[in-house]
Amino acid sequence: MQFLFPVPASSIVTQSFAEHVHRAKVNNWTNYNGGIDWAVPSGSPIAAAQDGTVSTVRNDATGYGTHVRIQHAEGYLTIYGHLMDFNVRVGDKVKAGQVIGRSDNTGNSTGPHLHFELRKNNVAVDPAPLLTTFLPAGGEPGGGMPGGGQPGGGMPGGEQPGPGGEMPGGEIPIGEEPQSFPLMPRARVISNIGLNVRMGPGVSHPIVGWLPPETQVEVLRKADAESVVGSGGAANDLWLQIGHQQFIAQRVAGEVYAVWAPLPPPAAPKPRRRRKKSG
Ligand SMILES: [Zn+2]
Numbered sequence: 001m002q003f004l005f006p007v008p009a010s011s012i013v014t015q016s017f018a019e020h021v022h023r024a025k026v027n028n029w030t031n032y033n034g035g036i037d038w039a040v041p042s043g044s045p046i047a048a049a050q051d052g053t054v055s056t057v058r059n060d061a062t063g064y065g066t067h068v069r070i071q072h073a074e075g076y077l078t079i080y081g082h083l084m085d086f087n088v089r090v091g092d093k094v095k096a097g098q099v100i101g102r103s104d105n106t107g108n109s110t111g112p113h114l115h116f117e118l119r120k121n122n123v124a125v126d127p128a129p130l131l132t133t134f135l136p137a138g139g140e141p142g143g144g145m146p147g148g149g150q151p152g153g154g155m156p157g158g159e160q161p162g163p164g165g166e167m168p169g170g171e172i173p174i175g176e177e178p179q180s181f182p183l184m185p186r187a188r189v190i191s192n193i194g195l196n197v198r199m200g201p202g203v204s205h206p207i208v209g210w211l212p213p214e215t216q217v218e219v220l221r222k223a224d225a226e227s228v229v230g231s232g233g234a235a236n237d238l239w240l241q242i243g244h245q246q247f248i249a250q251r252v253a254g255e256v257y258a259v260w261a262p263l264p265p266p267a268a269p270k271p272r273r274r275r276k277k278s279g
Pocket of ligand 1: 035116
């Protein structure tokens with residue numbers, strides 16, 4: 001079974017499933033499930049990821065905050081956390097892509113985002129490989145959220161075949177890749193007209209989003225050379241994967257579009273309060 005992105009597919013992932021799980025481990029959180037966090041402005045419409053039946057709607061002050069759970073076929077369950085509100089009731093049948101509420105920052109949340117969980121038979125699984133913008137059967141064609149994240153949505157200002165815009169001239173170093181796990185390395189968009197997000201590591205892949213200049217994104221991995229060559233690129237091109245089927249150019253044909261960003265200083269320990277579910 002596949003699932004639609006509950007937010008526009010171009011939304012920035014601020015915490016991956018693996019990071020959620022890792023964070024739980026290092027903090028000895030037992031009652032904690034992985035998910036994906038996407039940064040979305042408060043009030044953004046949140047869509048059901050698949051057809052299903054609403055099983056829970058809650059207004060909690062802690063944990064997931066205001067949240068909705070939807071039971072799907074094949075033992076799948078999705079959870080939408082930290083919402084502002086919802087427009088569904090327990091027992092409602094919802095369709096994939098249907099707006100079920102608005103995002104916010106309720107519960108244990110450090111900023112406006114959607115915490116999205118996928119469980120199969122009550123075990124959390126990484127939603128990323130199952131997320132799509134289009135469901136071939138049963139779902140809403142296009143998988144679109146109202147007003148955003150449409151695949152093929154390109155650069156403002158028209159045709160842009162390349163990975164980004166013109167850089168101010170000269171060789172720009174890409175910086176040093178940060179290594180201090182568990183924080184994910186981040187890249188900063190330096191192209192002054194922003195940078196396309198593509199479905200794969202190469203300019204031949206379709207555009208699925210766009211990052212404004214100076215945006216910082218977490219990098220899941222560097223794309224390997226084979227896939228770069230296979231996509232019509234040059235051997236010394238560098239591409240960075242920032243989400244499921246989301247890639248940005250770091251260096252293409254000698255032009256640098258994104259540089260490594262320094263990691264933020266580690267957060268101060270909080271001896272008294274331990275958050276069970278957050279982020
Ligand atoms: Zn989260």
